Amino acid sequence: MRTKWFDSVSRSLPLNEYPRPQFARSSWLNLNGQWDYRIRKTSAPDDPSWDGKILVPFCPESELSGVSRVLQPDETLIYRRYFSVPEDWKDSSVILHFGAVDYLCTVSLNGTDVGSHRGGYIPFSFDITGLLAEENELIVSVTDPTDKGLQQRGKQRLSPSGIFYTPLSGIWQTVWLEPVPVDHFTDVLIVPDIDSSTVSVTLMSKEDCRYKLTLSDSNGGILVQSAFRTNTEAVVSVSDSHLWTPEDPYLYSLRFESGSDIVTSYFGMRKFSVAEENGHPVFALNNKPYFMFGPLDQGYWPESNLTPPTEEAMVFDLATMKSLGFNTLRKHIKTEPLRWYYLCDKLGMIVWQDMVSGGKCRTDISAIARDQLGIKVPDDTEASYRRTGRSDPGNRKEYEDELRGLLGLLKNCVSLAVWVPFNECWGQFDANRITDIIRGIDASRLIDQASGWVDQGGGDFKSLHTYYKKLHEPKKADPRIFIISECGGFGFREDGHTWSDKTFSYGKLKTHEELMTKYESFVENELLPLRKKGLSAVIYTQLSDVETELNGLLTYDRQTCKFDSEKLSIINRKTY
Secondary structure, three states, X not given: OOOOOHHHOOOOOOOOOOOOOOOEOOOOEXXXXXXXXXXXXXXXXXXXXXXXXXXXXXXXXXXXXXXXXOOXXXXXXXXXXXXXXXXXXXXXXXXXXXXXXXXXXXXXXXXXXXXXXXXXXXXXXXXXXXXXXXXXXXXXXXXXXXXXXXXXXXXXXXXXXXXXXXXOOEEOOOEEEEEEOOOOEEEEEEEEEOOOOEEEEEEEEOOOXXXXXXXXXXXXXXXXXXXXXXXXXXXXXXXXXXXXXOOOOOOEEXXXXXXXXXXXXXXOEOOEEEEEEOOEEEEEEOOEEOOEEEEEEOOOEOOOEOOOOOHXXXXXXXXXXXXXXXXXXXXXXXXXXXXXXXXXXXXOOEEEEEOOOOOOOOOOHHHHHHHHOOXXXXXXXXXXXXXXXXOOHHHHHHXXXXXXXXXXXXXXXXXXXXXXXXXXXXXXXXXXXXXXXXXXXXXXOEEOOEEEOXXXXXXXXXXXXXOOOOOOOOOOOOOOEEEEEEEEOOEOOOOOOOOOOOOEOOOEOOOHHHHHHHHHHHHHHHHHHXXXXXXXXXXXXXOEOEOOEOOOOEOOOOOOEOOOHHHHHHHHHOOO
16 A cells, blocks of 8 residues: 655655754754665574565655565574765764664674663664764664563554554664764753743753854844853744744744854744633643544555655645644654654644553553542552552653654644653553653653543643543533543544555444544534533544544545545634
């Protein structure tokens, strides 16, 4: 099964857009493309011959990789790529970047170990300056237990079915090189404050230095130029601020200069908070109540698994959801390449970001039943750790380390409004403590602590999942914002556009007319009446079909919208 972008994917240099838009330098080298690969039993002596070519950054399980083979937990995947760096980089330090590699990888260059990384969803990098030669041999070795382990893995399954999908292993985001001065900027934290019409900028470097900051409007007009020191907060006035909203996604640009190091970035003036409307706490954008409505977005593609086939494909999903009248996406149990978040910022789409789940990612019926009956189900005891696959302290620490990595990775994302650390008690543990960690690192966004079930009473939301029955308000009064973070999932099989003969959905409709009528009734008779009772957000399942799951607004190949698009847009816009 393929999308319309399959044939337009470059087989020599796919995904050739700059991979880090909020901390960008002009010089870089993309290492995507054809690499050698081999897959061998981990316990067996290594056979140094190569099995063929793999198209990086597409995982071996995907069709676009050219391999179409599932890496097993007892196997090792080895990549090889030769490269040379440009002559004008000779006076620079060279950083090797990996967007994401699942799950455990080791890297060597010219026969010398460079380092290793554990965790499949966060970028990492190595300074390889001292190891470079005229021609360089890069080797990456990967192992991945998938669901035979308890690490963060999301919806990957060796035996996929229903709401769990084909696994992913190895390199699945862009690999690239970057030349930097020996003394260079390393990171930036940008925090807008619309109440004071200022933006706080903390530019980081290994050694403190002075730098010039230039702030410009969306047309390039310079608003501020001033000098500051790195590793120190700088507060810059943004007079007559043009606020960012999904309806008007206005972005300012930033430029940082010190010596030969020049980095560009951007930000939006916006604020996410809690307000009151008709006596109820509600989500607020820029100090005004704002209703969030949008689909659950799994981020899977039929020919390329978790990796978007092209930038155009990402734009299509976002632009289509906006045209259908949605203003929000819940990025479900995965992270995306940084360019996806840039596109949300640029096009105007509010993002809820799930932490990738680990531990036992199966629904605990007994825990949910007790939760629904109003019986408190603890998640911070040894018994609860066993129930959710978190008995190993090392596994819990790994979750926290990866969570901190995710918070750091997306800290400057303009459109990101809500963090979701746990979903449906999958691998859930110490939710109140985890919420405190998130709040301590990022107080500028809201937190859906335990989306769906096994609520610990923390975070900013009373978060319900409602399938197979009508939407309803919470049974008990709650001081938090009332949201329905999953619902709908109305199934419809679009003949000629399905992954297999198997079907999973939350109810099945036989005709387009029945589907449209069901959805309209859902909005008119269930959703809208709850707005008066404080309902502040709804996430509908889901953006597209995924493999055997047939409850998408779009088919898995993105060829067809199952609804009357114009009518759907009119219905959706009634909600806000």
